[in-house]
Amino acid sequence: EADIYQTPRYLVIGTGKKITLECSQTMGHDKMYWYQQDPGMELHLIHYSYGVNSTEKGDLSSESTVSRIRTEHFPLTLESARPSHTSQYLCASAPQGWAYEQYFGPGTRLTVT
Amino acid sequence: AQTVTQSQPEMSVQEAETVTLSCTYDTSESDYYLFWYKQPPSRQMILVIRQEAYKQQNATENRFSVNFQKAAKSFSLKISDSQLGDAAMYFCAYSGGGADGLTFGKGTHLIIQP
Numbered sequence: 093e094a095d096i097y098q099t100p101r102y103l104v105i106g107t108g109k110k111i112t113l114e115c116s117q118t119m120g121h122d123k124m125y126w127y128q129q130d131p132g133m134e135l136h137l138i139h140y141s142y143g144v145n146s147t148e149k150g151d152l153s154s155e156s157t158v159s160r161i162r163t164e165h166f167p168l169t170l171e172s173a174r175p176s177h178t179s180q181y182l183c184a185s186a187p188q189g190w191a192y193e194q195y196f197g198p199g200t201r202l203t204v205t
Numbered sequence: 206a207q208t209v210t211q212s213q214p215e216m217s218v219q220e221a222e223t224v225t226l227s228c229t230y231d232t233s234e235s236d237y238y239l240f241w242y243k244q245p246p247s248r249q250m251i252l253v254i255r256q257e258a259y260k261q262q263n264a265t266e267n268r269f270s271v272n273f274q275k276a277a278k279s280f281s282l283k284i285s286d287s288q289l290g291d292a293a294m295y296f297c298a299y300s301g302g303g304a305d306g307l308t309f310g311k312g313t314h315l316i317i318q319p
Binding site: 123132135136140148194 | 240250252
């Protein structure tokens with residue numbers, strides 16, 4: 093399995109709380125991604141990064157924000173969690189260039205009550 | 206925008222038999238990559254196989270092979286000698302040159318009957 097890690101794996105939190113989902117990779121990949129996987133299992137790109145200090149919004153509009161201060165770290169933050177944010181969040185990384193496959197983390201399953 | 210369609214929400218196959226999962230896509234680009242990913246229950250998504258659009262030869266990886274029909278924009282996955290460990294969600298994904306991230310289909314849930 094790839095060296096990409098996500099914490100926590102499971103999180104149940106109340107409405108209005110601020111949360112940060114952690115993602116780290118040890119492969120030295122420049123590109124990192126966040127996908128949201130809905131209960132029907134469909135995946136949508138919500139954020140990506142080309143490298144340090146680069147962040148871009150993906151295809152699916154999201155109230156979350158991301159930062160990329162270090163190559164290996166790409167955290168996702170929700171300032172005020174809502175029940176509509178309940179989902180699985182998958183982090184992925186890839187080397188530079190669009191021809192390479194992405195390596196996925198194990199995911200964080202978030203439930204907002 | 207590119208779209209990826211997997212028309213089989215669920216497939217079932219007997220152990221040791223062969224199964225084919227369908228995928229079609231829509232793009233105006235001439236150069237792109239296609240992937241099949243496997244997501245076992247509660248486990249990480251892993252790459253099964255990939256295909257470069259400029260290559261006419263179909264990709265193969267052990268028991269996994271694809272049937273890539275560029276003109277028809279079709280990219281099916283064939284799993285031979287199905288094993289219990291093949292049970293998972295399978296996602297077809299597209300990567301184009303001008304965009305970033307992967308565009309995924311909705312997935313096919315593969316069940317292996319012992």
